[in-house]
């Protein structure tokens with residue numbers, strides 16, 4: 001066991017940002033407060049956006065968006081980028097959170113750390129994927145730190161940690177042979193040795209589900225609850241579900257299963273490119289903000305609920321533009337796409353095997369997510385205690401259906417023992 005109290009005290013001291021503070025016990029990890037300041041890159045970004053030429057009209061208008069992002073949508077996004085998008089305002093809202101960096105295993109790891117008032121709050125790490133960032137959780141971070149009841153009236157709040165994946169936003173690119181298991185080890189170090197939490201809960205989606213499941217499976221002494229909106233197991237076809245697993249789907253599930261099959265059969269072009277030739281793509285779009293907008297914007301539009309931007313959904317054009325701006329301005333698009341090639345061997349497991357843990361597992365399905373796992377399948381890989389299927393939302397639940405994700409995350413409180 002590490003001397004948590006010393007590390008926590010050192011962290012508290014740092015948080016007070018007292019420049020003259022010295023401490024005889026040097027902290028093992030140097031946690032530095034961090035502020036986002038990317039203003040210097042904005043003029044060039046907007047110049048490139050302005051100067052990029054797009055075709056006057058679509059080559060094949062009848063195809064609509066069936067062949068990828070629609071030209072008119074891309075043009076509309078570009079107009080907004082130039083005319084109404086306000087980077088300083090977005091940056092200020094990002095800086096409303098407490099950001100830090102710390103060196104772990106030679107990598108600079110960037111993270112948000114927002115604490116609850118209650119000393120018994122549950123430490124919770126929120127793990128984003130591609131093409132996402134900490135922004136995916138911005139609408140719910142503060143709420144999670146506040147006291148609220150679970151469905152059984154258990155009072156719950158969280159100390160929330162949102163790291164940037166290595167190679168994403170402000171976290172440094174990892175070595176070429178880095179995998180999601182390495183990220184899990186770094187996240188475990190972040191939560192325990194760096195931040196002083198003995199145990200914690202984890203939520204993961206998309207590529208964030210890889211390290212989250214690895215924490216659940218490989219760090220069972222510290223990871224005491226895990227919640228997923230996606231799991232790192234190859235989704236099955238409707239036939240395989242029936243033949244291998246004798247699973248019959250409800251009609252709502254059959255809809256989601258059909259979405260999943262569509263993604264598996266016709267939605268994998270970007271996946272193949274990022275798995276096999278990340279340098280080609282990464283270099284082609286490195287200094288090309290409109291190119292990044294087409295590549296990333298397509299995913300936000302295609303993978304969200306068709307009702308995106310209405311009702312509870314916050315997946316607006318502005319949300320897409322601030323995400324793409326973050327990728328462009330941090331020069332992290334190239335390193336981010338490597339996560340596919342680095343995990344080509346074991347990123348999606350074929351065999352559904354139960355994790356080495358007795359810790360509770362929760363799962364939230366969303367109607368328009370790109371992949372679907374029915375509860376019977378999810379229960380093969382963990383101690384499934386809660387499965388909610390939501391009829392609004394898609395692949396980015398923190399922005400597509402924040403109230404549902406927030407409520408489900410709070411349910412961790414019902415199962416939390418430490």
Ligand SMILES: *[C@@H]1O[C@H](CO)[C@@H](O)[C@H](O)[C@H]1NC(C)=O
Pocket residue numbers: 151152153
């Ligand atoms: C939770 O508390 C509210 C207000 O006291 C009450 O109306 C409700 O029935 C309680 N729910 C449960 C599940 O105990």
Ligand SMILES: *[C@@H]1O[C@H](CO)[C@@H](O)[C@H](O)[C@H]1NC(C)=O
Pocket residue numbers: 149153154155
């Ligand atoms: C929360 O639960 C407590 C019981 O534990 C109850 O007294 C209180 O009214 C609940 N609050 C709300 C907003 O339901």
Ligand SMILES: *[C@@H]1O[C@H](CO)[C@@H](O)[C@H](O)[C@H]1NC(C)=O
Pocket residue numbers: 175176177178
């Ligand atoms: C991964 O690459 C680093 C150098 O970047 C090297 O030190 C390390 O031994 C490699 N690890 C494995 C498992 O090959």
Ligand SMILES: *[C@@H]1O[C@H](CO)[C@@H](O)[C@H](O)[C@H]1NC(C)=O
Pocket residue numbers: 246248
């Ligand atoms: C398949 O599941 C059904 C119920 O859903 C059950 O009646 C049947 O016995 C199962 N078949 C096998 C081979 O397990």
Ligand SMILES: *[C@@H]1O[C@H](CO)[C@@H](O)[C@H](O)[C@H]1NC(C)=O
Pocket residue numbers: 220221356357358359
């Ligand atoms: C944690 O994993 C180890 C190794 O697989 C296993 O021996 C142990 O029983 C697990 N602990 C729990 C609490 O599941």
Ligand SMILES: *[C@@H]1O[C@H](CO)[C@@H](O)[C@H](O)[C@H]1NC(C)=O
Pocket residue numbers: 139140143402403406
């Ligand atoms: C989070 O809290 C704010 C302020 O109390 C509230 O306006 C917002 O609706 C909450 N978000 C969700 C998803 O409940």
